[in-house]
Amino acid sequence: MAPLILGMIPILLASSYFGYIYQKSARELKRLDSVTRSPIYSHFIESVAGLPTIRAYQQQARFIAESDARIDTNSCVYHHLWSTNRWLAVRLQLLGAAIVGMVGVYILFTLGTVPKTTAALVLLYCMSFSDSMNVLIRQQATLEMDFNSVERAAVEYTLELEQEKAAINPDCRPSSASWPAQGEISVSNLRLSYPGTETDVLQDVSFHIPPRTKVGVVGRTGAGKTSLIAALFRLVEPKAKSRLVIDGQDILQLGLEDLRGRLAIVPQESILFRGTIRSNLDPFQEFLDVDLWAALEKAQLKGRVVKSLEDAVGEGGSNFSVGERALLCFARALLRTHAGGRGVLVLDEATASVDPENDARIQEMTKTQLSNITVLSVAHRLRTVAFYDLVLVLQQGQVLEYGPPLTLLEDPQSAFRAMAQQTGEFEALMAIAKKASCRSSEKGSSIDGGKNDGGVKV
Numbered sequence: 001m002a003p004l005i006l007g008m009i010p011i012l013l014a015s016s017y018f019g020y021i022y023q024k025s026a027r028e029l030k031r032l033d034s035v036t037r038s039p040i041y042s043h044f045i046e047s048v049a050g051l052p053t054i055r056a057y058q059q060q061a062r063f064i065a066e067s068d069a070r071i072d073t074n075s076c077v078y079h080h081l082w083s084t085n086r087w088l089a090v091r092l093q094l095l096g097a098a099i100v101g102m103v104g105v106y107i108l109f110t111l112g113t114v115p116k117t118t119a120a121l122v123l124l125y126c127m128s129f130s131d132s133m134n135v136l137i138r139q140q141a142t143l144e145m146d147f148n149s150v151e152r153a154a155v156e157y158t159l160e161l162e163q164e165k166a167a168i169n170p171d172c173r174p175s176s177a178s179w180p181a182q183g184e185i186s187v188s189n190l191r192l193s194y195p196g197t198e199t200d201v202l203q204d205v206s207f208h209i210p211p212r213t214k215v216g217v218v219g220r221t222g223a224g225k226t227s228l229i230a231a232l233f234r235l236v237e238p239k240a241k242s243r244l245v246i247d248g249q250d251i252l253q254l255g256l257e258d259l260r261g262r263l264a265i266v267p268q269e270s271i272l273f274r275g276t277i278r279s280n281l282d283p284f285q286e287f288l289d290v291d292l293w294a295a296l297e298k299a300q301l302k303g304r305v306v307k308s309l310e311d312a313v314g315e316g317g318s319n320f321s322v323g324e325r326a327l328l329c330f331a332r333a334l335l336r337t338h339a340g341g342r343g344v345l346v347l348d349e350a351t352a353s354v355d356p357e358n359d360a361r362i363q364e365m366t367k368t369q370l371s372n373i374t375v376l377s378v379a380h381r382l383r384t385v386a387f388y389d390l391v392l393v394l395q396q397g398q399v400l401e402y403g404p405p406l407t408l409l410e411d412p413q414s415a416f417r418a419m420a421q422q423t424g425e426f427e428a429l430m431a432i433a434k435k436a437s438c439r440s441s442e443k444g445s446s447i448d449g450g451k452n453d454g455g456v457k458v
Helices: 002-049 051-056 060-109 116-127 129-146 148-159 225-232 256-260 277-281 289-298 322-339 356-368 405-410 415-423 426-443
Strands: 185-192 202-209 214-219 243-246 264-266 344-348 374-378 390-395 398-403
Touching: 002 051, 002 060, 002 129, 002 148, 051 060, 060 116, 060 129, 116 129, 129 148, 185 225, 202 225, 202 390, 202 398, 214 225, 225 344, 225 374, 264 322, 277 289, 277 322, 289 322, 322 344, 322 356, 390 405, 390 415, 398 405, 398 415, 405 415, 405 426, 415 426
Parallel strands: 214 374, 214 390, 264 344, 344 374
Antiparallel strands: 185 202, 185 243, 390 398
């Protein structure tokens, strides 16, 4: 048996070497397979979601070609992955044949000393050696490759991805259960840059919003309007020395759950989830049914669109029109501000994709239903902020102007006036601003804090 044992040593070493080479290459190929497979699924999901648009613009051929290209890229990697599999199988079979040959020669030289039944049994087990080694190495490699998903989740999404701040900061909690009730906002020396870039998209932005004031944020593309919203919700952390204070509370010290749970927002894209009207309006079950119905009634959806709080909502709100989805998001914001006692509402181009009828309806709700809270609205149409109390004009991440719309429109040097003239609606905007100014005077409302800086270039 000693010659057989000595002969097995190099064969086992060769098997280990081939297994090491296979595992090393298969592991990397499995990573590439996962990376190239994900775009196929994402492209398919996007194509199904946007199928009406694709057909409307007759872009079926382009999307099919794009899908085929992604499948071809993944197929190339998959082909190489299985080629390494066959590479290992061929070499292990050769080693198995070598073992069978070595044992056969040994039996011939020891003919008569080894029983025939024993020799046949040894040959039978030797013939299955290559299959056993193939399964052993393949199972070990498969186990390691299957951990590729764990590796991606642990490394890419846990270690390499920058983590947000804590949800709750025990050392700094909201001053009261109704915070922010007044909606007074003070921004000082706000600087912001996105991860991976060194350029500041917001540069020393400073302004003050009195309580219960409607402020429109306008500016060209890239002026920093959306970045201001990102800073307010701390989707991106502002730089050091920046200060964001709401009702006397420094929100940069608050936990993210305390901050985002107290502010209401109507995003540009109306976001609804599969479920019911109730689960979309009140996902955390914080409010009573009467509050939900009140919010729907203020959004003019009660009885007209929504018959029951258990009405089904499709994925992404697919069973509602774009305008109805926007109104549902508006009702969700009204629920948090009115029933929840919150005093700040952010409108991030909320009517950008809404038809004129629903746009007018939302603007009317802004005038009537949001009179007692602070509204910060990123505007895509100047008409939507012409009746606001104050207008903040941003340019290249800096505050260019800040003041009442009428004051800015009457200033010949005002950038807001120039923007209004370029839209071709200057006279209409002036009339809206004058009407809003007269209505504010009649109600005795005062925004002296904003008017002191009105029309002043910053």
